[in-house]
Amino acid sequence: MMWNQIPVIIRSFRKHKGTVVLLMSMVALTVAVFANAASVIGEAVRKSQISTGIDEANVAVIQDIAVVNKGGSKSTQDKLARIRALPGVVDVALGATPLMNSSTMYVSRAMGESAAVEVKYFEGSQGYQNALGVKVSNGDNLRDASSPNFGIDTAMTPCVITAALADRLFGQEASIGKTIYAGNLSFQVVGIVPTLRESLSLSEVDNYAMLVQHKLGQEELGGLFVIRSSDGQVQKVLNKALSIFRDLDPYHVQPLAETFEDLKVEALARRLALAKVLSLLLIVLTCVTCFTIGSITSLWVRQRRTQIGVRRALGATRMDVLAYFLFENGMITSVGAFFGVLLAFLTSSQMQKYFELSGITWHYVVCSILLIVTCSGASALGPAWRGSRLAPAVVFRNI
Amino acid sequence: MAMQTFVYGIENGVRSLTRSRLLSCQIILAMAFGIAAFSSAWGALLSLTGDPLKDVGRETYHPQVDPRPLDIKDASGSPPDDLTLRDARAIFQFSPSGRRAMSSLNWLPMEPVEGQLHEKRMTMVFARGATSDFFKLFRAPFAYGSAWSSSSDNDGSEVVVISKKLNLQLFGGKNSIGNHLQLAGKLFTIIGILNDWEIVPRVYDLNDGAYAQAEDVFMPFETWLDLPQDYGYGPMKCWANEQADMDHNPRSETCTWVQLWVRLFPSEVAQYVDLLKGYSEQQRALGRFQRSPNVKLKNADEWLVYKKVVPDAIKIQLWVAFGLLAVCLVSTSALLGVKFRGDFSELGIRRALGASKRQVFLELLSQGIVIGMLGGIGGIGLGLAVVRIMKSSGQDYAQFLGVSFSSALFSLIVALCSALVAAVVPAYVAANESPYKQMVGR
Numbered sequence: 001m002m003w004n005q006i007p008v009i010i011r012s013f014r015k016h017k018g019t020v021v022l023l024m025s026m027v028a029l030t031v032a033v034f035a036n037a038a039s040v041i042g043e044a045v046r047k048s049q050i051s052t053g054i055d056e057a058n059v060a061v062i063q064d065i066a067v068v069n070k071g072g073s074k075s076t077q078d079k080l081a082r083i084r085a086l087p088g089v090v091d092v093a094l095g096a097t098p099l100m101n102s103s104t105m106y107v108s109r110a111m112g113e114s115a116a117v118e119v120k121y122f123e124g125s126q127g128y129q130n131a132l133g134v135k136v137s138n139g140d141n142l143r144d145a146s147s148p149n150f151g152i153d154t155a156m157t158p159c160v161i162t163a164a165l166a167d168r169l170f171g172q173e174a175s176i177g178k179t180i181y182a183g184n185l186s187f188q189v190v191g192i193v194p195t196l197r198e199s200l201s202l203s204e205v206d207n208y209a210m211l212v213q214h215k216l217g218q219e220e221l222g223g224l225f226v227i228r229s230s231d232g233q234v235q236k237v238l239n240k241a242l243s244i245f246r247d248l249d250p251y252h253v254q255p256l257a258e259t260f261e262d263l264k265v266e267a268l269a270r271r272l273a274l275a276k277v278l279s280l281l282l283i284v285l286t287c288v289t290c291f292t293i294g295s296i297t298s299l300w301v302r303q304r305r306t307q308i309g310v311r312r313a314l315g316a317t318r319m320d321v322l323a324y325f326l327f328e329n330g331m332i333t334s335v336g337a338f339f340g341v342l343l344a345f346l347t348s349s350q351m352q353k354y355f356e357l358s359g360i361t362w363h364y365v366v367c368s369i370l371l372i373v374t375c376s377g378a379s380a381l382g383p384a385w386r387g388s389r390l391a392p393a394v395v396f397r398n399i
Numbered sequence: 400m401a402m403q404t405f406v407y408g409i410e411n412g413v414r415s416l417t418r419s420r421l422l423s424c425q426i427i428l429a430m431a432f433g434i435a436a437f438s439s440a441w442g443a444l445l446s447l448t449g450d451p452l453k454d455v456g457r458e459t460y461h462p463q464v465d466p467r468p469l470d471i472k473d474a475s476g477s478p479p480d481d482l483t484l485r486d487a488r489a490i491f492q493f494s495p496s497g498r499r500a501m502s503s504l505n506w507l508p509m510e511p512v513e514g515q516l517h518e519k520r521m522t523m524v525f526a527r528g529a530t531s532d533f534f535k536l537f538r539a540p541f542a543y544g545s546a547w548s549s550s551s552d553n554d555g556s557e558v559v560v561i562s563k564k565l566n567l568q569l570f571g572g573k574n575s576i577g578n579h580l581q582l583a584g585k586l587f588t589i590i591g592i593l594n595d596w597e598i599v600p601r602v603y604d605l606n607d608g609a610y611a612q613a614e615d616v617f618m619p620f621e622t623w624l625d626l627p628q629d630y631g632y633g634p635m636k637c638w639a640n641e642q643a644d645m646d647h648n649p650r651s652e653t654c655t656w657v658q659l660w661v662r663l664f665p666s667e668v669a670q671y672v673d674l675l676k677g678y679s680e681q682q683r684a685l686g687r688f689q690r691s692p693n694v695k696l697k698n699a700d701e702w703l704v705y706k707k708v709v710p711d712a713i714k715i716q717l718w719v720a721f722g723l724l725a726v727c728l729v730s731t732s733a734l735l736g737v738k739f740r741g742d743f744s745e746l747g748i749r750r751a752l753g754a755s756k757r758q759v760f761l762e763l764l765s766q767g768i769v770i771g772m773l774g775g776i777g778g779i780g781l782g783l784a785v786v787r788i789m790k791s792s793g794q795d796y797a798q799f800l801g802v803s804f805s806s807a808l809f810s811l812i813v814a815l816c817s818a819l820v821a822a823v824v825p826a827y828v829a830a831n832e833s834p835y836k837q838m839v840g841r
Contacts, residue, residue, distance in 0.1 A: 018828060022733040026726055033722030040715055067508040067521065067584065067628075246520060253508050255523040273792030274712035277785065278719055284432045285723050291425055292730040299737045351718060355711045 009328045012304075019296060020332060027336025027372060030289045032343035035368040036351065037278045039360040044271035046202060052098040053162075053195030055133025056260050058090070058229045060238040061097045063256035064245055066222040076221045079248055080125070083225075083241045088233035092241070093131040094216065095124020096224045098198050099263050107210070109169055111181045117168055119161075120198040120209040124226065125150075125216040129160065131226040134211065136160055139176040139191030142213045150214040150221075157212050160191040164207040180210075187212065200267055202358060222252065234259050286375055294379035297325060301387035308387055309395030318388040325384035326377060333376045337369045344368070408765030415766060419741055423770075426734045430774025430818060433727025435781030436720035438810035442786060442802030444717055447610070447709050449799070451598045452538060456699040459536060459602075460663050460671070462490055464679050465693035466652070471638055478693050479655040480706075481634060484624075486682075487657035491530070493674050496549050498662040500536045501620055502529035503633030504604055509616075510581040515569040524565070525614035526582065527604075528623025534560070534593075536660055537603050542566075544576045544591035551619050558619065560591035565615040580616065583626045587618065599799045600708045602699045604658055606634040609708040610796035624649060632656045652687065660699075672696050710796060728817050731770070736825035739763055746829060747837030756830045763826035764819065771818025775811040782810065 013020045064079075076094060083092045096102050103123075106116035124131070126144040135141070141160070148155035156179070166175040166189070180187050187210065196209040229237040242257045301308075308321055348360040416423040452459055464486055465478035482490065487501050507526045511519050527533075531549045534541070547558050559580055566575055580587045600609030624632075632649040639653035649656065663671055672694060679692035697705055739746075746759055783802055790797045802810075 018824060019733055019736050022729050022736070026729040026733065029722060029726045029729065033719060033726065036722075037719045040719075065508065065523065067510075250520060253521045253523050255506075269793055270710065270712050273789070273794060273797075274715060276792070277716055277789055280785070280788070281436055281716075281719055281723055284436065285726060288429050288432055288723075288727055288730050292429065292733055295422060295425055295734055296737055299740070347718075347722075351715070355715055357715075 005324055005327060006331075009324070009331060012328070016300075023293065023296065023332050024336040024339070026289060026292060027333050027376065028339040028343055030285060031337050031340025031365070031368050031372055032347050033285060034282060034372065035340075035344040035360050035364045036347050037282055038368060039348070039364045040357060041275040041278050041282075042364065043202070043358055044268070044275040047200045047271060048268050050197065050200045050202070051195060052197045052200070052264075053134055053193060054098060054260070055228055056264065058231060058234050059097060059131070059133060059260040060227045060229070060234050060241075061100070061256070061258060061260065061263070062225045062227070062238070062242060062245060062254055064222050064225060065253045065255065066220065067251045067253065075218045076125075077216055077218060079245065080216075080225075082244050082248070083227060086237060086240050086244075088229050088237045089241075090133075090228040090230055091127045091130040092225060092227045093125045093128040093213075094221060094223055095122065095128040095131070095226050097132065097226055097260055097263065098196070099200070099260075099267050100224065102198050105182045105210070107169070107180045107182045107187075109178070109180060111184075111186070113181070116182075117165070117208060118205075119165055120196075120206075122196065122198075122209060122211040124211075124213055126213055128213045128226065129211055131228045132211075133228050134160070134193050134196055136191035137163065137194050139189070141191055142211070144213070144215070147213045147215045149217060150219070157185070157187050157214075158190045159187040159210045159212045160193050161189055161210045162196050162207050163192050163194055164204055165209065166192050168208060200264070234261075286371070289372065290375050290379040293329065293376045294383060297329060297380040298383035298386075300328075301325065301383045304387075305390060305395050308390050309392045312390070313392040313396075321390075322384050322388040325387055326380060329377055329380035329384075330373070333373050337372065340369070340372075341365055405761075405765060408762040409769060411762055412766035412769040415742060416769060419738060422734065422738050422741070426731055426738065426770055427774045427777065429727045429730040429734065430770055430814060430821075431777035431781055433724040433731075433817070434775050434778025434810055434814045435785060436723040436727075437813060438779050438782035438802060438807065439785035439789065440713065440717040440720040441810060442782065442806040443713050443789060443800045444709060445803060445806045446799055446801045447600065447713060447796055448703065449599045450700075451600055451602045451703075452699050455538075455662070456602075458662055458664065459699045460661050460668070460696050461699070461702050462659060462661065462671070462675055463695040463697075464490070464675055464682075464688075465690050466655070466682070466688050467638055467690070469689045476693070478695055479636060481636070481655040482657045482659055483652055483655050484650055484657055485652055486678075487659050489678060490659060490675070493671065493678075494661045494663075497532055497535065499660070500530050500533040500603075501657050501659050502527050502533050502603065503623075503656055503658055504528075504607070504614060505623075505631040505633065507583045507616070507626070507630050510584075512579050512581050512586075514578060516571055524582070524616050525612075526616040526618060526623065527614045528620045529617055530620045533603075533617070534591075536662060537598060539596050539598075540594040542592045542594040543574045544589070546591055547619055553619075553621050555622050555625065556619055557585055557587045557622060558590045559587040560593060560617040561589055562593050562613060562615045563595060564612075566592045582616065582618075583628060583630060585626070600703060602703055603660060604633070605703075605706045605708060608795055609703075609706075610794075610799060612795075633658065668696065710794070712794075713796075724813075724817070728821050731774075731818065732821035732825060735767065735770070735822050736828070738766075739825050739829035743829070743832065743837040746832075747834040750834035751838065760826050760830035763829055764822050767818045767822025767826065768815060770822070771815040772811075774818065775814025778814060779807050779810055782807075 080092055083089060103121045105119055105121040107119050108116040129142045142158055146158050148157055175189050178189050195207060197207055199206055227237060227241055238259060245254050344360060344365050351357055352359045450456055463478040466483055491499055491501055504527050506523050508521050509524045510521050530552045531546050534546045566572060575589055578589050596613060629647055633656045635654050635656040637654040675694040676692040679688055679694055682688040786800055786802055790800050
């Protein structure tokens, strides 16, 4: 019953060519802009949900810099012991957290192999793995007893690697117990951790990481210290640890003392700020599209009062009239959305040339279309409903 | 005559807009939303690209040469951003005193000294080692004192110039010339204090973020280079082998890190490029350089473009804003078509009473102008609100965001042009409809 209205609708389109084309291009543009902006917002949101694999809620980091010619009285071991004794501290070690630009290494399965894999190298003192709160899913944790001393490169160093890296290096083979090489250094894989990411990127390659521990003697070292607290204590523990650093040695400087969650917020701030502004723009975009479609449907209903009256008098039901206008709206939106898809992918490929974006996927395009079609239908519903309520008698009286 | 038509058209436009208020509001709102999105993103972009050196930006140049061995592959083929110490010292000599500056940045520990309003513990401060003309080249204004003399560049003078902010922190903002700072274990005498220094982006060193805060301490280049411990030497990049990276030796001939800027008059530029090429040739003959002369001489404005200082976030926002503006334009055009159709009976009577098509067309266009004007003004207002939201993002560039008068004016022009473009087709259609049909309706 609906389908025989199509020729009527198309005939009426011919009378309003200009407006119909404008509406279609508006819908096309809206779909393209919406899908692209939504994918930027989606990327920011997904990035903020990435886990670096450490115990993010309970980890804090302090940077401690030693000043020249002012020998400190305390060894790094002493500092670590003092902090470890604080109530609420689970473990502390010398080493970096993710998001601090850890060093990169090229590792391979055989010494000197050219096809090396780029990995993030997390290196710390005894207890580093525990201080980060990274647990193995397979194999053993790193043990203090088997760690070689700092600065000794010849020994075989035990390491844990991420599952992604194990997969990349060894595929289906069991990786535990295998040796991997980086230049003249060799590492024995003792355990696999599910995730350890240096940066908040969506790329699997950034989940290639290895973690090693070295034994600390009585030397005095500066650098980054990772502290893990028991649940909910992190800010308190960070403040106390910082005052220990300051009390122990006035010739050390601590320019950075932050919880990991704060570091993460800073790392994400730029993209989240963009996401906020883009969301605002998208709300405005949807509103403009909706009220334009609403106004124009309303005008069309008014222009076709006589037509509606005739049709109603000839036996069309109210539902038929309502359906007619909604169907008309649906056709315009569908054609517009079709061109919108092309435009969306075209814009996305252009934007990827200039910006570090993962680009749109079908999800975003389909969701944008659904949203625009629904909103457009909803905006047309009001005027179409009023049109369907017109009584034929009233229409003819006023003709 | 034309003027009269125009004024009449505007009057008529306003009258006609007040007649169908809801529709007019929608049209103006559509226009305003589009302009708001555009003006906020455009204003933000302009306030971040800025013009850090004002009129002399085009005359301040950053010379680059390429000392790298041939086996280093670099897709872009551009020479390194910075210079090795040896090349920097040689190229420094090409310019007369007063128009050249070498500098670089690091981080130094500062011990509290008697007489400072400061917490009683050490802190780290950003320190720039620079030759004396640096301040003049980059228009740094002094509140008290002055820069060191060019002879102090080399004689190991332990003097510093400090920022207004550090002076406020340590000395409560008073004239602290003659006071001391204990930096990296050495005692320095303050000889100059800067005033507010507006340089956005900080073109002379874009490595720590173009919108990061300026450094707090400046000291003579050679003094800075001879500090007793390695606290970093700016953006050091080495290529010889891993050992060179580990050594972190600023005097290494395989590490670039010195930032050199010179002021050149337009007539000197070509000659200066020849000097750089000649120098590269000479170094190649000596066996230091391997590549055929690969030199670049970009001025400050070109350097900002080359280093892509504007955050991607702002550029992405501008793309989306353009999209939104396009949607709003199409919407305005469609709604104006509807509106003009609503005025058909009146237009028909006017035509029947002798108004020409052209007059009717111009009159309808002037309605477009009124809409563009109102939408533009509203849009700039809304745009300011959007910028306010952007400023609350907590980013280092947020404090510099704003909508300047000129960018607001440009947005208004964009609004007027957009409204005219949007009005042309519906106005043409309405003006060319037969008056008879217009009067009886369809």
